[in-house]
Structure formats: C-alpha cells, structure tokens
Amino acid sequence: MDYRKLGRTDLDVSAIALGTMTWGEQNTQAEAFEQIEYAKNANINFIDTAEMYPVPPKAETYATTERYIGNWFKERGDRADWVLASKIAGPGNGIDYIRDGSLKHNRTHIVQALDASLKRLQTDWIDLYQLHWPERSTNFFGQLGYKHNADEDFTPLEDTLEALDEQVKAGKIRHIGLSNETPWATMKFLQLAESRGWPRAVSIQNPYNLLNRSFEVGLAEIAIREQCGLLAYSPLAFGMLSGKYSGGAQPPKGRLSLYSRFSRYSNPQAVAASERYVALAREHGLDPAQMALAYVTQQPFVTSNIIGATTMAQLKSNIDSFSLKLSDEVLAGIEAIHKEQPNPAP
Numbered sequence: 001m002d003y004r005k006l007g008r009t010d011l012d013v014s015a016i017a018l019g020t021m022t023w024g025e026q027n028t029q030a031e032a033f034e035q036i037e038y039a040k041n042a043n044i045n046f047i048d049t050a051e052m053y054p055v056p057p058k059a060e061t062y063a064t065t066e067r068y069i070g071n072w073f074k075e076r077g078d079r080a081d082w083v084l085a086s087k088i089a090g091p092g093n094g095i096d097y098i099r100d101g102s103l104k105h106n107r108t109h110i111v112q113a114l115d116a117s118l119k120r121l122q123t124d125w126i127d128l129y130q131l132h133w134p135e136r137s138t139n140f141f142g143q144l145g146y147k148h149n150a151d152e153d154f155t156p157l158e159d160t161l162e163a164l165d166e167q168v169k170a171g172k173i174r175h176i177g178l179s180n181e182t183p184w185a186t187m188k189f190l191q192l193a194e195s196r197g198w199p200r201a202v203s204i205q206n207p208y209n210l211l212n213r214s215f216e217v218g219l220a221e222i223a224i225r226e227q228c229g230l231l232a233y234s235p236l237a238f239g240m241l242s243g244k245y246s247g248g249a250q251p252p253k254g255r256l257s258l259y260s261r262f263s264r265y266s267n268p269q270a271v272a273a274s275e276r277y278v279a280l281a282r283e284h285g286l287d288p289a290q291m292a293l294a295y296v297t298q299q300p301f302v303t304s305n306i307i308g309a310t311t312m313a314q315l316k317s318n319i320d321s322f323s324l325k326l327s328d329e330v331l332a333g334i335e336a337i338h339k340e341q342p343n344p345a346p
Contacts, residue, residue: 001043001322004303006083007202008227009175011127013083015297016322017046017231019308024064025054026253026310032068033075035315040081042319048205048231048306050087050132051117052095056259059097063120070122084121085128085231087179087205088113090135105135106155107163114172129164129173130205133180140180142264144214144346157188161198168199177231179205183218190226201228203303208232210241210277210292211270211345213338220301229303232296236307236318237265237345241292243278245271253310269344273337280333286324289314293321295334 003012018039023032036047053065066086073079088110089095091103099112114129136154139146167173176199178186186204193200204223208215208230215223215230223229236242244251245266252258256266265274281288297305309315326334 003045004229005227006128006175006303007229008200009202011083011175013046013304014044015302015304016044016319017048017085017304017306018044019233019306020047020049020065020069021053021055022255022308022310023054023068024061025056025058026255026258029068029071032065033072034312035309036069036072038312038315039319040078044319045081046083046085046304048085049121050089050130051113052087052089052098052132056261057093057095062095062097063116066117066120070120074122079123083127084123085130085177086117086121086126087130087132088117090131090133093133103135104155105131105160105163107159107166110160110163110167114167118172125172125174127174128177128203129167129175130177130179130203131160131181134182134185135160138182138185140182142346146182157185158192158196161189161192161196165198173199175199175202177201177203177205178228179231181206183222186219186222186228187226190228203229203231205231205233205306207234208296208299208302209235209237210295210334210338211237211265211273212343214343214346215301220299223301230299230301231304231306232299232302233306234265235293235296235305236289237270237274237292238262240265240270240274240345241277242289243274243281246275246278255310265345267345269341273341273344276337276341277334280330280337284327284330284333286330287317287321289317290321290324291326291330293318294324294326295331297322298326 281291307318
C-alpha cells in the first residue's frame with residue numbers, strides 16, 4: 001500500500017480508503033468489524049464516514065455507521081492507528097430529521113453536529129471534518145448546469161470557516177475538507193483561509209469514476225496546484241463498472257437493484273458506456289472492477305480512492321486493485337471510450 005500526504009499536513013493516508021456508507025443498512029456491525037479488520041491488515045489507515053450514513057438515509061438508521069465505528073474503537077482501542085474522516089450534512093435531500101431540518105453550515109449546526117459525531121465515534125477528535133455538500137444551491141449530485149439564485153440566503157463562507165477554526169483550536173478537529181464542491185467555492189475557501197489565518201481545506205471529496213470524470217474539467221488543476229487532493233467517491237459508479245449489471249442483470253443484493261432512488265449511474269448512456277468498459281477489461285483479461293478502480297487510484301490529483309463493499313469478496317478484490325498497473329493499451333482503450341461517450345453519468 002502506498003501512502004500520500006493529506007494536503008499540506010503531516011498526515012500520510014493510504015491510497016485506498018475504507019468507505020462505510022452501507023454499514024447499518026446493507027451491513028451489520030459484525031460485518032463492518034470484519035471489513036475494518038481486513039482493511040487494517042491490508043495496511044489501510046484511512047476510514048471515511050458521515051453523520052448522515054448509512055445511505056440511503058432514513059430516520060430510523062440515522063448515524064448508525066458512526067456508532068459502529070465508535071463501537072470498534074471502544075472494543076479494539078486502536079483509534080490512534082486511523083486517520084478518521086467524517087462529514088456534516090447540508091440542507092435538503094429529505095433529511096429533515098437531522099437537527100431542525102433547516103441544516104446550515106453555521107456555528108450552531110457545526111458545534112451540534114461535531115459534538116454528536118464525536119460522541120457516537122467515541123473519540124476526542126476527528127482528523128478530517130468535511131462539509132458533506134454545499135449549503136447553497138449549486139451544481140452537484142449530478143447537476144451539470146448552474147442556475148443562479150440571486151435571492152438565496154446561505155451561511156457566508158467566512159462564517160463557516162471561522163466556526164470550523166474554533167473547533168480546530170478546541171482540538172476537536174485536526175483538519176477540514178470539502179465535498180461535492182465546485183471550483184469557485186474551493187478556491188474561495190482556500191483564499192479566505194490564507195488571508196484570515198483560518199484552516200485550509202486539505203481535500204475535496206467528489207465523485208470520480210469512468211462514467212463521471214467531470215472533476216478533471218475545473219477541479220483537477222486546483223487539486224494539484226493547491227495541494228487539495230481528491231478523495232474519490234463512487235469509483236465503481238455504484239457497481240455499474242463491476243460488470244454485475246451487464247446485460248440487464250439485477251443482482252438481488254446490488255444497490256441499484258435494491259434502491260430505485262439511485263438512478264444516477266443507470267441511465268441509458270451510462271449503461272451503454274459501462275458495457276464498453278466492462279468489455280475492454282475482459283478483452284485484456286482484467287477484472288472490470290479492478291480496472292475501474294486502478295484507473296482512479298493512479299490519477300495524479302487523487303489523494304485516496306474511497307472503496308466500499310457489502311461482501312468480503314468485494315472488499316478483498318477492491319483492495320487488490322491497488323496492485324494493478326494499467327498498460328498503455330488499456331489506457332488508450334479507456335480514452336477512446338471516454339472520447340465517444342464523455343461523462344454519461346455526471
């Protein structure tokens with residue numbers, strides 16, 4: 001396993017991170033513990049969660065994922081071995097059961113969310129605390145075009161950073177990160193941090209996979225030049241790139257089979273492109289999922305590739321993707337498909 005610097009910090013994080021959003025919905029605590037133990041033995045030291053998890057979000061399972069992780073720390077006593085990342089939710093997305101439902105990235109909500117996460121995680125600090133998605137209306141979660149709302153009222157970025165700075169000084173957070181963010185706000189957060197002496201974002205967690213390479217357009221250069229690297233989520237496009245949905249298959253335990261809300265990666269264009277990527281992998285004797293994951297991990301703007309799995313077989317195969325080095329021929333094949341069907345599932 002390789003390790004990469006988290007932004008400009010002194011933290012080294014594994015090139016593959018353990019994602020957790022299925023824990024408490026598709027995975028039991030016992031299964032979560034098995035995944036954590038295997039990942040640790042594979043030299044993964046980076047684990048990512050969120051107050052909203054598991055996904056799909058429900059009031060009855062709210063924050064179960066953080067509780068599972070906290071129970072692991074309590075039982076194993078290895079909190080210091082992990083770089084722990086979590087997130088504060090933003091408004092919308094049908095989560096009106098979190099706090100008062102009108103979620104803000106202001107001091108009140110940040111303090112409430114952070115303290116609750118620390119209690120569930122049974123730890124005194126979170127290494128990387130991220131804004132899960134913007135409070136303002138902008139283009140994320142599959143929305144390409146930007147529609148400006150001049151009358152929108154959202155917490156000024158200055159107020160958000162000042163509140164996070166207070167929590168860093170209190171020792172509850174070591175570093176801050178962004179998620180589902182745009183180039184404008186990423187640079188604005190960085191500029192404000194440097195001019196005001198507030199915490200500087202060390203990472204940005206956005207979707208990135210063979211069906212959605214939109215990060216490359218405006219954010220990849222920022223990630224490299226500003227040392228605010230990508231924590232890539234959905235690297236398998238909810239399993240579409242694994243080949244398990246090929247030919248219209250609907251595996252009974254697949255997320256796209258179980259939950260109708262996840263249509264982002266199953267539109268006709270995405271299905272067609274997925275079939276081509278899967279065929280390319282098999283043409284070269286590669287596991288389709290490992291090819292897709294290896295492509296993400298090797299990008300120069302990626303700090304860590306967040307993998308998630310519901311079975312141990314999936315987890316082991318996903319972690320093994322780290323050892324796969326894609327040939328020039330495979331990379332050329334990927335680019336040829338991308339040129340003909342660019343970003344079918346943004």
